Amino acid sequence: MIAFRAFGVVAASGPEGPLRLGGPKQRLLLARLLADPGTTVGSGEIVDVLWRSTPPTKALTSVRAYVSNLRRQFAAVDGRPRIVSRGHGYALDLSADDTVDLVDFAAAAARGRDLARAGDLAAAESALVEAVDTYRGEPFAEFGDAEFARQASAAADVRRRTALDDLFELSARRGEPGRHLALMTDTVNRHPLHEPFWRHLMIALHATGRTGEALQAYDRASAILLAEVGTVPGADLRELAQRIGDRDPSLLTPRPGMIRRPATRSFVGRTRELRVVAETVDAARAGRGGLVVVTGPSGIGKTTLAEQVVVDAGDDFAVGWAGQPAGLRPPRGWAWTQVLRQVVTDPAERERLGRVKADALSSLLPEWTEGLAVPGIPAVSDFEFASGVVDVIATLAVDRPLLVVLDDVHRADPASLDALALLADRIAGRPVAVIVIWSGSDLDPRLRSTRGTVVRLGGLDVGATAELAGVVAEEPLTAADARAVWESTGGNPLYVKELVRVAGVDGAPSGVPDTLVDVIGARLDACGQDSLDVLAAAAVIGAEADVAVVAELTGRDVAHVHEAFAAPVATEIVHLAGPRTYRFAHGLLRDATIARTSLAVLQRLHAGAVAVHRAHASPARTPAYEAMVAAAHHAWEAGAYLSPVDTVQVITAALDRALVRCAHRDIALLSTRVIDIVEREPETPVDDGILAGLWLNVAGAASIIDGQSSDAVERAVTRAWELGDDQHVAAALHCLVLCGRGALDEAQSLAQRMVDGDGRPSAGSLFVQIGLAMLRGDAARGRRLAETFFADYEPPDTVADPTAFFHPRVHGYLAVSEALDGRATAARLHVREGADLALARGDGFNALVARLTAVEVAAILDEPDGVADASSVLAAELRTAGSPQWAACADIIGYWARARTGAPFDTGVVRDAVAVYTADGSTAMLPMFLVLAAEVEMIAGRPDMADRILSRARTVADRTGEHAWDGLIHRTRRGHNV
Template sequence: MPGDEETQHLRFHLLGPVRAERRGQPLVLGPPQQRAALAVLLLRGGRPIGTAELVEALWGPAPPVHAADTLCSYVARLRTTLDLPVVATDTECAVRVPAECVDAAVFAERLAAAATAKADGDVAGAHALLTAALDLWEGDTALTGLPGPYAERERRRLDEARATAREDLLECALALGQHAGAIADLRALVTEHPARERSRALLMLALHRAGRQAEALAVFADAQRVLAEQCGTQPGAELVSLHERVLTDDPSLGVPAAGPARPAGGGTTRDTTRGAAEGLPPRPADFSGRRDLVEAAVAAVRAGGLVVLEGANGVGRTAIALQAAHALRDAFPGGRHFFGLRGGSDRPLDPSTALTCLLRELGVRDGALPEGTERQAALLRSLATGRPLLLVLDDARDAAQVEQMLPGCAVIVTAATGEVELPDARRLTVDVPEEKEALALLSAVSGAVGTGAAARAAQSVVTACGRLPLALRIAGARLAGREFSTLADLADRLREEAGAGEPVEAAFRVGYEALGAECARALRLTTVADVPAYDGATVAAAADLPGGAKHGDAVAGELVAAGLWERAGRGTYRCHALVREHARRLSERTDGEEAREAALRRVVAHWSSSPGAAGPFPGVWGGGLVPAAVALLGVWSERLAGTAAHDVLRRPAEEALARAAEAGDGAGVAGALRVLAVPRCGADTLDRCERLLRAAVRWAEAAGDADGRLAAGRDLGGVLLAMGRGEEAVPLLEPAAAAGCPRALADLGLAQAVAGRMDRALKTADEAVARTADDPQAYVLRQAGRTWLRAGRSTTAADRLRDAVNAASSPREEALTSAYLAHCRLDQRRHREGVEAADHALSLEAGLGDAYCRGLALFARGRGLLSLGESRIAAGCLREAREVLGRRGAGEAADVEGLLREEFG
């Protein structure tokens, strides 16, 4: 037996394939059964084991006849042939080596030390110890390939210990504020162990802290499905508690200031109704009467969940829906959300755009939006599963607009009479209020009805307003503002105006004429940007108010007091569609195109400089304001590029293109073409994008638009790079890179690498990363990683790609980067890790519909499986990758084709 000093140079590896080495040189451990015997002896930590017990450990309760003799030969070889420290007698044997020589023992020691550090409040120390413990593992499972019941039991124990250690490590990471970087690892852990509730709780917490509440709630919905299918159970109390706390935005879920992490699913449950009305405008302060309709709507929601309130514009459908939604507060702690569909406008939201916008309203980030209405509808259903959620879908055009937006939760739809026929819906007709209720509303708004002559005058006002609540609010506000001294004066004026149009228009003119010049101008010019709600800063930008957002809020408050606007929430305001229509027509007559164009440009400039300010998607362009409309589309296109949400810009971009061409606006044509040319995430073709961008370059050049030419050239360079045409892409990307665009610089580095200019490429890639050092961008890091990979520098490439995964702000970015990381691992000959990374990318892509990501991940999976000897499955992956990437026109399609020819002829 070797001496103690020699024993110190032995190393035994059980956390993965079983192997041993002495002074760094591998030892041949013999057949699987002999390796299993060694593993048993090592895992006992030097304690002797009886011969009979060892036989049972290797062969179970029914060993072969000569099992004892075979065992003796194994022990003899371990002691003599391999020169291992085995102590054996006729009845028992043991292997005695220091604990630090066996990786499983070191793993256990580091876990214990980490637990002590965490208990003492040293989260960073615990994190470091857990990292060191997990670094000992060399495979997916311990004791890989060893036979026997003992090995099977120990494999399960060690694998469970590893999964728990990974959870402990990631919980420490969350306690240290590293929630963004932990998301990718937590998703991988949940994929590997879908029934582990603690892993899901940690992922939900990380997503919630990263501001991705909708994704966090989707994790819970998926847990319900998986646990029901695989275990026949429902989530436990801790996961349910966490779900409830995420729903209500519990402040205790925030990043702790210091100390050990709080258990993700623990803690007490707070008031579940707090914050539930986020996304729901306040109830109208002057609402009166209509109690029967409100009660009927509440009862219908409680009974069946789907209610349609139908009636003419201005009769108060929205006000009744909001009253009902507020009355249902306690029944829907999961949230109550209001969403306008613009069905009564000349440009209602199309069903696809409406669904996309609703998901954004519910907190789904653009990078997490799936491609296509079917996947988006499935995500909506997932978000609503098990969640007490109420949606108010206001001003629907028809059934087709809303049918994909009915996720199984409670929904109140408002619509024009007879326009929305939905099965299983309770239909409630909203008519104009009775005269008594209309008088009560007028009194609530104005404070002046009285008796006698005043009462008769009030009846005249109600009649002139057609008993429409919208008209009554506007008219009543004029009395409250003392613009009319008596009800009789107001009634006379309304009768005069009524001869020129319908009641709401008459009331609008009366209300508008009482406004000061500043408020009147703001009311008119805010119509250039047709969005569901305005904030003070947008009002100030549209009307060119000198005091900024504060001044804008003051003006908006006056419009609310005048009954022309309503409060949509804290610091936001909305305008009824009928009022907006009248105000826009008035602006077109009064302000003229030049002033309206300038107003929209100011709004676009404000949104461009304030990343979160653009809020909803653009819809109506306010007449012929082509240049500013194209600029607005450009702002949104930059923000939504690479996401499924970008497709909502297609229709307005097509309209802007037609208007620009009709007006002979070459710069506008080029800008609209750039928006239309952005590659979609689905099965889009890059040759389509190339054609549109080459046309954009020509139009911009002809118009003398240098900025537009630079931007179109940069976009074209990116598309050519994606097609594998790096040499052509370089001169197109160089000007934009020189102008200081980090993304263009990162693209240029990769294009230089594709063109074979490796030294220049690596310098360019590093420069792009350095420029974004203070604000790491997943795109820049990913392109830099691809550049280093092209140069054959897979270690640096892996570092860049891992950083890109950690910087990813959405599942789409994470999926695509994981696919590239899979190829990097394969180049490092870490084939199993490459396949795992590819599978992770595919699991994320399954809910997104990103065809390019799928093709890239399938390519990596096929490469990895080929190297692991699974050629039949690999061939299927590669053929599917060839089809997907080839249909898109991606440069990688040629690489897949080459590999298929090489391996399969």
């Protein structure tokens, strides 16, 4: 057991006494880790903390030495080094019985508040006294000029003042306002501008018979406020002085009860959950960003909880709140474009940000960079897009803490989720708090893998249900009615509110409609037909609707639309989100509006939305990508109200933009929709060649999203092959599926038949045969074929070309072959050339593939140094790009490198990664990955498991003909036997 001290001078003590923590820089390193126990602090940040702008040449070597020294000190206590390596940094991994006074202080303060709210006032007071006593000077005082120390000090100061306020309030409620009089006096001397402390002191002095001193305290407070800030005490303090002067007897009356903070509207219950979310916001206010996911079924109160947190946060934060449209497929990065538009409203500020962050914003919000020297809208990978979002968010948070609420994230587009996952890993040292609202229990893996806190909401209990129903009904419920409402709704706050609003509380259960839609429907009908018409139009537009667009869709003027929204606003169906926008109060309300609107009306409104989009399009300005994707959705939903030709035209326009942006999921969906229309409407002027190209779009996207050997790829390739006149690209993709599934001979036969009109091999034929040469271990043949390929075929100019990946991948195949032949320099040259080709054409995904090839080459050459960190970063980026299969390859190599270099590793992670890689039936390169997995098992001391894995590698190589890996299998088995 080690007791760490952060308050004052950093120290640590074991059972035998103080530990030797070394010199100032070594203690400073420990202090930075103590500021965030369990959180990984990057090596780069540690270097910045220790040396600021002038690090020595071998700074990282010094960091490793400091870490090693501290580990020895800690391990001498009980064998546990406590500082662990993670990714590119270090974390303080505490034992269960270790203590950190800074952590204990925060925990005692939170425990005190919880106990007070639960009614255990004596225990609450004891906990708050413990918290106050634990605070012994500023945290990390000896390093007070370091940014992390200033942030920790500010956060601790806020928490201490809150604990003191709670303690003094608690003593008054217990009827002993003078119990902590000496502490109150010291507190007002430390914080003379904080009026609540003067209030506590005045009440305590008056209650202990020192009324004159209480009034003198008021005079002193008045003088200080006037001298320091030029104002007089607030109305509360002035009223209290008046009551003390009048000898008001109620001031001496005990005030039993719980400590409460002001609530918004009908917010009840959720004490623990509110505290957990608020702690993340408080930490961000002090510069330690974080993420919290609030999850649960629809209507359970997730949004209401977030609203309460936003209200409690006050004006300290710039707030961005983004919802997700239901039914409408959100365009790439929808959530973040909405957040940025809310946070940055000033045109001049948008222009300034557009200049300093042009690269990021040109793909995110291109209209903010119009007029600047940005060459069009660049094609960026999903990871580049996510990085751009994180970069802009970090820039905004420099000037003011940022609170982001992402509502209905279960409906978010993948790019928004990818950016969210990346942001969660990069905001630890920034004043950014992110609240994620997720409906349902099946949390996205990208959110599960973040370091964020998950808060799961269930139904309210009977007491909270009764309190909420009473607030809505404006009268208390009997015990029987409260029980009946709770049983009918399961404590779901939305259900409770809707039920009570429609049925009241007298005999409520007997009047409960059968479904919530009926309840909401009754509320909608009460608004009148005029309101229903504008609500239907608003619901078609999305969660938030511009009043001018609603006016165009319904044939009304703007003033009339505002009038029609008055009843829905009064009944809280929608809120006025801005001077020109209305927002549905809850997604279920929008869903119910759509469900109760006839299909014909919905299709007519969708067609109208397309017309509005076209009417507002300007030849001089490229529409925002999200607007084009929204128009494509409306065109798809318009049905017979939009001609097939027009529908295809609108969707194809969005598809063209998606192809340039490498938005793989959008590409797959939009291509599939055009295919569906063409196959249903034969008169649509789309020939088989174009249709084949659409199927190739689907195949390419599916190979990244679903796996290179997935059934989705095979189905799409087969259709493209059946339809296209030039079948070489489809045939090449089909060969890749065959190779992925181990059918090398069949792929070889097909590739050799792919010739052009002059009888020479096509680009697709050479591409496939070079890959086959690599897999079979025939490097010389691969080189000869590659010379022909590069001489006869130039790389395509655009990433939208379905063959754009041929050239970068050929360099990858050659790099692996050269590495297997022991030609390290040639291998690395091909890696670099493949990466340069991909980056030059904006092909972010194949640039990632080139980096994957680089670590594969390192593994083949048995060079593990530096590979673990590179693979860890790469795996995260590949997941962000939407390809778990490729990320699994990086995971296998990364954990092999960790095992080889003596870093902590987990054989279970490697086995899981192999399972992910082979989930779609892929066997291509599997023997190599199995060899690496076997080496990990050997190092872990599991020779039997290693032997079984090597036997599997041998079997796969023999069955498929992938003999490129024979040397690796032999080398590893020989080392195993030795």
